[in-house]
Amino acid sequence: MSFQMARRAERMNPSIIREILKVTEKPGIVSLAGGLPSPDTFPVEAMRAAAEHVLRENPREALQYAASEGYAPLREWVAAQLAGQGLRVDADQVLITTGSQQGLDLVGKVLIDPGSRVAVERPTYLGALQAFAPYEPEIVSVECDDDGPRPEALEAARGARFLYLLPNFQNPSGRCMSAARRAQVSDAARALGLPIVEDNPYGDLWFDSEPPPPLTARWSEGSVYLGSFSKVLAPGLRLGYLVAPPALYPKLLQAKQAADLHSPGFNQRVVHEVIREGFLRDHVPTIRARYKAQRDAMRAALERHMPAGCRWTVPVGGMFFWIELPAGVDALALLPRAVERGVAFVPGAAFYADHPLPNTLRLSFVTVPPAQIEQGIALLAQTLKEAA
Numbered sequence: 244m245s246f247q248m249a250r251r252a253e254r255m256n257p258s259i260i261r262e263i264l265k266v267t268e269k270p271g272i273v274s275l276a277g278g279l280p281s282p283d284t285f286p287v288e289a290m291r292a293a294a295e296h297v298l299r300e301n302p303r304e305a306l307q308y309a310a311s312e313g314y315a316p317l318r319e320w321v322a323a324q325l326a327g328q329g330l331r332v333d334a335d336q337v338l339i340t341t342g343s344q345q346g347l348d349l350v351g352k353v354l355i356d357p358g359s360r361v362a363v364e365r366p367t368y369l370g371a372l373q374a375f376a377p378y379e380p381e382i383v384s385v386e387c388d389d390d391g392p393r394p395e396a397l398e399a400a401r402g403a404r405f406l407y408l409l410p411n412f413q414n415p416s417g418r419c420m421s422a423a424r425r426a427q428v429s430d431a432a433r434a435l436g437l438p439i440v441e442d443n444p445y446g447d448l449w450f451d452s453e454p455p456p457p458l459t460a461r462w463s464e465g466s467v468y469l470g471s472f473s474k475v476l477a478p479g480l481r482l483g484y485l486v487a488p489p490a491l492y493p494k495l496l497q498a499k500q501a502a503d504l505h506s507p508g509f510n511q512r513v514v515h516e517v518i519r520e521g522f523l524r525d526h527v528p529t530i531r532a533r534y535k536a537q538r539d540a541m542r543a544a545l546e547r548h549m550p551a552g553c554r555w556t557v558p559v560g561g562m563f564f565w566i567e568l569p570a571g572v573d574a575l576a577l578l579p580r581a582v583e584r585g586v587a588f589v590p591g592a593a594f595y596a597d598h599p600l601p602n603t604l605r606l607s608f609v610t611v612p613p614a615q616i617e618q619g620i621a622l623l624a625q626t627l628k629e630a631a
């Protein structure tokens with residue numbers, strides 16, 4: 244039987260990262276490829292206690308179908324928490340999603356027509372490109388420097404349905420936009436009438452100082468903000484949220500209803516039970532401290548081992564180093580040789596919507612312990628020197 248595929252299915256691609264992860268699951272490989280949080284940060288005991296509490300106190304409500312908007316106390320918690328970051332929103336503007344990945348899909352479903360333009364950073368999060376692709380956009384990549392999108396380059400995005408931005412510790416580049424750049428980009432987008440979709444799964448994972456307030460705080464009626472519990476609690480919960488202006492919220496809600504009716508009510512109640520008394524105030528700093536030490540281990544290993552001609556900036560939060568190899572080196576071609584030696588990374592080309600830079604790669608510093616980071620970077624450097 245051969246199935247006639249929909250045009251949108253033709254646009255769907257396997258994630259190169261998931262393909263690479265399959266290879267790196269082999270024993271003995273130091274994988275710096277995955278974007279997975281460290282499982283040692285998952286608050287297992289708190290989750291167990293909260294799950295027991297929910298099942299004891301409200302078992303039937305927790306296991307019943309629930310509101311598409313999300314569990315009201317959790318929506319209120321999100322609104323209060325965002326207010327602390329300078330983003331004042333009403334709880335009615337919060338939609339609980341099945342991971343922020345679903346938020347990206349809903350935004351694509353509601354805002355993209357076939358052939359319409361969507362602007363992204365260069366490079367950008369591969370999962371967003373995957374989420375938008377079935378809606379058949381024409382992707383426009385905005386030129387960036389170490390501080391994010393260059394405001395004058397936004398002209399290329401004129402007429403796009405939205406500009407997708409990752410201001411905090413971007414996946415893959417690790418960069419964090421300064422307050423000045425946020426203001427410039429937000430003002431330029433506003434002048435162009437270009438809505439902003441601001442994705443912020445890593446903002447809490449800062450090492451030395453909190454990142455500046457979200458762009459959405461500057462232009463809330465033109466922005467959609469996405470957040471996630473994946474990096475501060477656990478990704479297996481599949482819980483995130485979006486905040487949308489009242490003019491857009493009802494359509495996103497309808498798209499959500501069609502997609503999955505609602506995100507798991509049980510998980511939402513358990514998460515709320517865990518965080519409602521301020522659990523994250525103590526928990527998130529432990530994640531920051533751990534990731535900062537891992538960042539330092541990778542920085543030291545890179546400085547010690549990498550051959551001349553490689554360039555990176557040291558991330559001040561998040562999970563990734565972004566490495567530029569000498570011109571002419573193709574990271575994709577390098578990968579099988581690196582895996583043979585026992586180390587894996589993600590070639591950077593996957594993160595470009597067009598004109599990929601083949602001499603780039605992404606390294607995660609959070610999933611493997613410092614001793615393995617040292618070993619992995621040494622192996623990567625050997626592979627590079629051998630290929631030179």
Ligand SMILES: Cc1ncc(COP(=O)(O)O)c(C=O)c1O
Binds near residue numbers: 341344
């Ligand atoms: C930039 C970015 N956005 C969204 C997601 C999706 O996160 P989740 O669906 O787990 O909230 C990720 C996951 O790694 C990410 O890196």
